[in-house]
Amino acid sequence: MELSLCRTVVTTPQLPRLGFGLSLLCYPRCTLRRTSHRLNRFQFSARRPSLRHITVPKATTETSSPAEGTGLYKKLLLPVIDRNPYLSEGTRQAAATTIDLAKKYGAEITVLVIDENPKESINDHDLRIQNIRWHLSQGGFEEFALLESLGEGKLPAAIIGEIADDLNLDLVVLSMESIHSKYVDGNLLPEFVPCPIMLLPL
DSSP states (O other): OEEOOOOEEEEGGGSTTOOSOOEEEEOOOOOEEOSSOGGGTTOBTTBOOEEEEOOOOOOOOOOOOTTTTSSSOSEEEEEEOOOOTTOOHHHHHHHHHHHHHHHHHTOEEEEEEEESSOOSOHHHHHHHHHHHHHHHHHTTOSOOEEEEEESOOSOHHHHHHHHHHHTTOSEEEEEHHHHHTTSSOTTTHHHHOOSOEEEEOO
């Protein structure tokens, strides 16, 4: 996949009342030239990630102003890369921010679980999924899309980019903890991800 990308930085005043001191890295959509056939774009090392659950989320929000529920972001991606079955502080922060944005803009949430070394016990894996569901349900999202990429042999940045492109997502929400812990290479994100990325400070 060959990309021609440029980068700008948009600060938090465009995202009022979130209170996280965020920076938003914008990688605008550009012309993409691919060598593989369209039907193969979802295949990471010869198989498609398993789609566990797809529904349109319904947020339980209070009365909104006319500006809310419409706007910038309609499809959000929350990558979960750390292997902590109880979710790391950075992942929990990213989940909370994704929920806030989804409520504000009436957006759908897709959770992408990436594990390139899936040798953990089934109990740990199930516990991670349960905790993801719990955190989103606490924010009012009982239903959401859940994708898993397990042992695909691809770079996490490439997997995130493929999913963001195939699902035509509007925003990826990711904690800087994932970069500092070397779960994902921050230098590769602008090369693979065709939509804005919100990086949350630790």
